[in-house]
Amino acid sequence: MSSPRTVLVLGSTGSIGTQALDVTGRNRDLFRVVGLAAGGSDPQALAEQVIAHEVEAVAVTRATVVEDVQLALYAEARKRGYARGEFRLPRIFAGPDAVEELIDAVPADVVLNGMPGSQGLGPTLRALKTGATLALANKESLIAGGPLVRAAARPGQIVPVDSEHSALAQALRGGRAEEVSRLVLTASGGPFRGRTREQLVDVTVEDALAHPTWAMGQLVTINSATLVNKGLELIEAHLLFDIPCERIDVVVHPQSIVHSMVTFVDGSTLAQVSPPDMRLPIALALHWPNRVPDAIAPCRWDEAATWTFEPVDNEAFPAVELARHVGSEGGCLPAVFNAANERLVTEFLAHNTSFTSIVDTVAEVVEAADEWRRPPRDLADVLAAEQWARDRATTIMSGGK
Structure with a gap:
């Protein structure tokens, strides 16, 4: 029997x-977790994970929380019955480069x-450099x-974790x-499916955070x-x-x-069907190309069910067609699109901008991004495009041009 695959979870x-x-x-017969990375905002949760999975090394991107993580580890070890001096701290990497240091080490x-x-x-590029399989949930x-x-x-080398791209990878077989x-690609439609553009203008943060299917x-x-x-x-499907x-x-x-x-050239369409549970695509990505038995319970075929499909309302939800344009143009535009959106979402969550202005403003940023239609030369280029997009979004929101 082969030894378990070693896994880093970022x-x-x-x-x-x-x-x-x-x-x-x-x-545990299939996988052994050897390292974890987290921001560090929940030292207790991280400590529980480290000890439960007997992890050798940890990365936290906030250097200031190292002591909190160490204290949480000792407290968790004591809670689990380790005698004083018996518990050995894992190696801890800290700071903005900690995740990449973990991948290297x-x-x-x-x-x-x-x-x-x-x-x-940065971690995606570093992981690929090591030759490891990259189970990619970080589409950005x-x-x-x-x-x-x-x-x-x-x-x-890249295996998708997103449920949609996992489904495509399976159907493409x-x-x-x-x-x-x-x-x-299928979409749940989110909490506002069926609403018109006018009905979306006054959407609140609380309304938008109430997703009907997934907890994210x-x-x-x-x-x-x-x-x-x-x-x-x-865009991710195009690139993958x-x-x-x-x-x-x-x-x-x-x-x-x-x-x-x-959909294939002869008119047949293959669909991947399962209950909405992310553990299935995660398990498949970790064990690819093999399936993990009993990853989740399958659909029940002895119970009545109805599935419906409808087109996207591109007037109410212009993001899909904007992304299609951005993905076709390529270059650094996808980075601009993504970074501008991240800035707008932050502002919306802080009640500084309206729901419909998120995509409207992103579209303005993309339209102004003439200098970023070329491909990125390196990581610094991508970061520069993203910073330009965030700054441009801020300028537009404050009424500038």
Whole structure:
């Protein structure tokens, strides 16, 4: 029997990270977690994870929380019955470069990148450099650094964790590349499905955070409400599977049971179907190309169910078509699109801008981004494009040009 795959979990205290550790914890014959990375805002949760999974090394991006993490580790060790002096602290990396230092210092078969936002780009590039399989939940790093990430990755090195892209990867097994006609991404429609543009003007932060299907962080939840998330996923699908943006469709499927589909040249469509539970795509990405038995309970076929599909209302939700334009143009525009959106979502959460102005302002930033239509030369180039986009978004919001 082969030895367990070694795994690094980046973003371990977030939604994807905690579910990944649930998967690895229930399948210790398949996986051994050797390192964790987190921001450090929840030292107690991180300490529990470290001790439960017997982790060798930890990275926290906030250097100021190292002492808190150490104290939480000792307290958790005592709670679990370790005698004084018996518990050995894991290696702790701290500061803005801590995650990349962890990747370099602790070799792993699989690096799961579940970090939030475009801060995941550096770790994505570093993980690819080590030769590890990259289980990618941090779509922003691929979107922002598309040409750099694709150049750094060998064929098959990146395995998607997003449920939609996992579904596409599974369905694509059903035919050869030249037999693929279109990719079809499904969207739940978010909390505002069916509302008109006028009905979205007065949406509150609390309304937008009430997602009907998935429990996610604030940024992803707001992105799902604006359908920016689906736009980002369209760009991600284009980059992952090398399919032009105009051959990627988005359809609203409120039940979130069909996770995405592939239509082939003969008119057949293959769909991947499962209950909405992220542990399935996480388990598959960690063990790719093999499936993990009993990752989740399957759909019940002895119970009546109805699935519906409807087109996206592009007037109420212009983010998808904006993303299609951005993905087709390429260069640094996807990084601009993503960074401007992150800034606008932050402002919306702080009650400084309206819901509909999120995508409207992002569109203005993209339109003004003439200097960023070229491909990025390096990571610094991507970071510069992102900073320009954030600054431009701030200028537009404050009434400037």
